[in-house]
Amino acid sequence: MRSLAIVDVDSTLVHNAEPLFKELRKYSPDLLPPSQWTHWDYLVEHIPKDIFLSAVTSVQMRIGEEPPLPGAYDLLEWLYERYTVVIASDRAPECYDSLTNWLYKYHLLHDQVHVSPNKTVLFPEAAIVVDDSPRMLVAARQMGVPIAVGIRYPWNKNLGLTLVKDLFWLHDALITWEKTHGNSLEDDCKGFRGI
Numbered sequence: 001m002r003s004l005a006i007v008d009v010d011s012t013l014v015h016n017a018e019p020l021f022k023e024l025r026k027y028s029p030d031l032l033p034p035s036q037w038t039h040w041d042y043l044v045e046h047i048p049k050d051i052f053l054s055a056v057t058s059v060q061m062r063i064g065e066e067p068p069l070p071g072a073y074d075l076l077e078w079l080y081e082r083y084t085v086v087i088a089s090d091r092a093p094e095c096y097d098s099l100t101n102w103l104y105k106y107h108l109l110h111d112q113v114h115v116s117p118n119k120t121v122l123f124p125e126a127a128i129v130v131d132d133s134p135r136m137l138v139a140a141r142q143m144g145v146p147i148a149v150g151i152r153y154p155w156n157k158n159l160g161l162t163l164v165k166d167l168f169w170l171h172d173a174l175i176t177w178e179k180t181h182g183n184s185l186e187d188d189c190k191g192f193r194g195i
Contacts, residue, residue: 003127005083006119006140009063009099011132011153013072013087013108013167016059023055037155040134060095063102069151071167072108078171079128080109086122088114130170137161 010016017034024047025031031046044052079085087103087110089095096115103110114122120139123129128147129140134156140148149170150156152163164170 002082002084004122004125005079005085006088006114006122006126006129006131007076007079007085007110008119008131008133008136008150009087009089009091010060012130012151013068013076014063014066014102015069016063016066017153019059019062019066020055023059024052027051027055035154037153040155042155057092057095060089060091061098063095063098064105068106068108069167071169071171073106075130075167075171075174076109078174080111083127084112085110086112086114088116088119088122090117090119091115132156134159134161 007013017037020043021031021034024043028047032042037043047055076085087099087108089099091099093115096113099115100113102108103113119131119136120143123140123143123145126140126145128149129136129145130149131137131140132150132153132155137148137150137156138161147162149162149164151166151170156163164173
């Protein structure tokens, strides 16, 4: 069985920070823009949990309105040729269809879709985790996932995580890593670094 490549959706394959910001500004006009969300819990510290969760679900249901981030297709294609690609997202069950429809609309290659509040159950079988959440990246590292990497955002930088500029950079870095270290990313990825 091939190892898993676990790929997050929100702020990893698609920009959702701006749509979420617009949705939450209806309830909190003084909310800072995403460029100033300096830590992961910023939103839940400023918005009541029920309003926050409702806004997140609303934005996630409308994923079809947003195109994938540049480089998403190429990265997923590369991963798909080497791993079992699991698109994993912390979403309400009612968001499953809108997510799968979006993936198919943009021809984003994958093997499975995992929608649940606990992606970490997948990590023991993973060779790579791509996520913007500091909690997920730290958990992946602690669980021995060889590569745990995310796109750099204000809420995850300066935490000692492996972060990259964008999906193009990640794709290129993985190709370079494979060329210099062999076909398996699972053997020894301690030297894999972001920028």
